[in-house]
Amino acid sequence: MPLALYLLALAVFAMGTSEFMLAGLVPDIATSLDVSVGAAGLLTSAFAVGMIVGAPIMAAFARRWPARTALLGCVAVFALCHVLAATTPSFSMLFATRVLAAIAYAGFLAVALSTATRLVAPNQKGRALAVLLSGTTAATVAGVPAGALLGTSMGWRATFWAVALLCVPAAVGILSGIRPRTERAPEGSDGGASLASELAQLRAPRLLMAMLLGALVNGGTFAAFTFLAPVVTETAGLDEVWVPLALVLFGIGSFVGVTAAGRLSDRHSRLTLGVATPILLLGWLALAMLAAHPLPLLILVFVQGALAFAVGSTLITRVLYAASEAPTMGGSYATAALNIGAAAGPAIGAIALSGATDLGPVWVATALTGIALLMLLPSLRLIAPRSRSVEVVG
Known part of the structure; x- marks a missing residue:
């Protein structure tokens, strides 16, 4: 890989740390800004909503810009938003900075996904996606637990300052690594596709189904992950210091899942989805029933991290293949699919959390994954055709 x-x-590591870090900071933010835990959890949904809106808009706006210019601009705005978030005393302002930071991240990720697919052979989109998403999984393994520890020891604002500082080496990496010859597709490779023709791809059943399934699975993942802290401390009765460990286990699992999917999703996506998705559903059920027992809980957190990211990244790979005739907008479709779920999942999880149990978000994950499985089984041939000729288009 290049x-x-x-x-x-x-860069995805730096920005992904911010996307996921609230899973360990929600209780402290709620206390500090005098809001409920459910309201603080909605900051994750705010971030995801910003990414849903920002991905297609930013991709369309920057589709004729040099990739390096677009990527650097997004990183700069992202860093500024975190400086503002670290200094504001207002929950409303914090909410606004999450939305604006998400729009910047959405633009970055949409451009990065499209750039990544141009850096590799047409039939290696899954491997390219796995490398790019390794930044996200590294964030859950190292960045998010480190942020949780930093937040515990120095307050949640210190974590926002740390993310702003992480943007500096990310920007240096973009400046040094993205050269003009890698910024655009080779002449004629996109067939001179217009924005209208790229948007028209959204009418394709194959693309719509892959996006919907990705949103459902990711929604379930984020519903459970965002509210993992109260499950660890309240349901399982563990001390707060166990929250970072649970996040590390989930992150290690997600890295394993993305890595495995990167090797399988290009050629064996149908098998990956057909086997891993039912096991993912069973895993959420097991987590809901065994969460009061610390050891099974921690084991299942690792397993679910692996399964959720294996299934989710495979579905997003299918989005990229299905959107191969939208060379500049395809990355935004993948980003939107990821974050429609990331917005809806925590929002529904927050509603479920207001009930009598901290396990409401886990049951939301179970329900959303079950719906995805019911839709996936009859549509496997549509979203994951066997013909290699389909796979190498674009």
């Missing part, structure tokens, strides 16, 4: 791809993953 060095530039790994440098993009470094």
Whole structure:
């Protein structure tokens, strides 16, 4: 894989740390700003909503810009938003900075995904996606638990300052790694596709189904992950210091899942989805029933991290293949699919959390994954055709 791809993953690590870090900070933010835990959890949905809106808009706006210019601009705005978030005393302002930071991240990720697919052979989109998403999984393994520890020891604002500082090496990596010759597709490779023709791809059943399934699975993942802290401390009765460990386990699992999917999703996506998705559903059921027992809980957190990211990243790979005739907008479709779920999942989880149990979000994950499985089984041939000729288009 090209060095530039790994440098993009470094930037995704910095920005992904911010996307996921609230899972360990929600209780402290709620206390500090005098809001409920459910309201603080909606900051995750705010971020995801910003990414849903920002991905297609930013991709359309920047589709004729040099990739390096677009990527650097997004990183700069993202860093500024975190400086503002670290200094505001207002929950409303914090909410607004999450939305604006998400729009910047959405633009970055949409451009990065499209750039990544141009850096590799047409039939290696899954491997390219796995490298790029390794930045996200590294964030859950190292960045998010480190943020939780930093937040515990120095307050949640310190974590926002740390993310702003992480943007500096990310920007340096983009400057040094994304050269003009890698910024655009080779002349004529996109067939001179207009914005209208790229948007028209959204009418394709194959693309719509892949996006919907990705949103459902990711929604379930984020519903459970966002409210993992109260499950660990309240349901399982563990001390707060166990929250970062649970996040590390989930992150390690997600890295394993993305890595495995990167090797399988290009050629064996149908098998991956057909086997892993039912096991993912059973895992959420097991987590809901065994969460009061610390050891099974921690084991299942790791397993679910692996399964959720294996299924989710495979579905997003299918989005990229289905959107191969939208060379500049395809990355935004993948980003939107990820974050429609990331917005809806925590929002529904927050509603479920207001009930009598901290396990409401886990049951939401179970329900959303079950719906995805019912839709997936009859549509496997549509979203994951066997013909290699389909796979190498674009």
